[in-house]
């Protein structure tokens with residue numbers, strides 16, 4: 374769905390530590406990197422929480438340039454050992470607790486992984502970089518979110534890299550805390566860190582709790598499609614393949630100490646997005662228990678503190694690195710719906726008792 378044809382530069386060989394590589398964006402990034410840079414080495418460190426799924430990486434298991442390590446980014450001695458023995462020069466840091474609704478139910482894990490975990494990686498990478506005499510090509514890419522900027526009104530300008538931070542949920546507050554630490558390690562120690570703040574991703578391998586997979590799966594199961602509040606909240610949808618192409622450019626050409634916003638240029642109201650998904654389901658799925666799918670749409674109690682609108686101004690990465698998103702929301706949603714239709718055993722295996730308990734807490738209590 375997206376291409377690296379635009380990535381026309383000479384590429385030094387890298388050894389990457391990809392944290393959270395068994396999650397949604399991390400797995401897509403590993404596929405992108407291993408496909409496009411087969412001479413690089415990719416080491417995945419992932420704790421395999423409920424959101425991590427080693428089978429997402431099955432294609433690369435056993436390949437010479439790929440290794441999977443199960444472990445926690447908060448485990449300093451493990452991180453030290455990996456950095457040294459694998460001679461890591463680049464960290465692509467995706468590992469996080471990532472779901473806003475879970476952060477409302479239980480924020481502690483978010484502070485632990487997102488803040489303490491990022492701090493642990495920074496400390497370990499700083500020591501490693503100094504021990505190697507501070508090579509110029511080392512990079513620490515911190516993958517963050519547009520939610521750190523808070524919520525926009527309908528008429529507000531989109532978020533730029535200089536929009537003040539105003540996080541509203543425990544999730545976004547923990548990501549904001551991690552961003553500040555990453556920024557400080559560049560400012561204070563000149564550790565070559567880069568931060569990216571992206572909008573809502575969608576595409577293959579996204580865990581069923583997030584809006585788009587949840588709606589696709591519920592259509593196929595004939596369950597209600599729960600739209601929070603009045604459904605007028607707006608998100609800026611970014612196809613995950615486009616996000617990976619942007620991160621690729623940032624690693625190869627981004628400047629240490631900089632922040633880059635990455636957005637899909639696809640602002641859509643939630644209710645409109647759910648309607649689009651229903652239409653795609655009606656067209657592409659032969660075995661829907663309820664048809665038309667929009668009969669399943671149910672307005673439910675709003676998420677506490679629900680941010681109204683996110684929108685990204687991605688002009689900095691466009692002008693400085695030449696990146697623009699290639700996939701429209703129409704194309705990306707069609708591709709994504711087809712993926713969930715063709716990978717039923719993938720998502721069925723994730724609908725565990727534990728997931729059902731979470732679901733009941735959010736939607737039935």
Ligand code: NAD
Pocket residue numbers: 392393394395396397398399418419420421422423424425426444445446447466467468469470471472486490516517518519548571572573574575580
């Ligand atoms: P995800 O929840 O799908 O995956 C997170 C991964 O991190 C999982 O594989 C999990 O096992 C792993 N993990 C969690 N805690 C860990 C720990 N302590 N040690 C090691 N591994 C751990 O998340 P995602 O949607 O792929 O998001 C990846 C990153 O991108 C996150 O940092 C998130 O904040 C950011 N982000 C996501 C979106 C989005 O729309 N999904 C948008 C903006 C930013």
Ligand code: DAU
Pocket residue numbers: 471472473474517518519520571572573574582583584585587599600601602606607608643676683
């Ligand atoms: O903006 C980037 C962020 O996007 C990332 O930092 C987060 O990791 C990622 O989870 C995502 O956060 P959101 O809260 O925007 O995504 P989510 O898929 O949970 O919800 C998208 C919108 O849909 C939001 O306005 C809430 C609404 N929603 C969500 C669910 C799960 C519903 O109306 N019903 C639902 O059942």
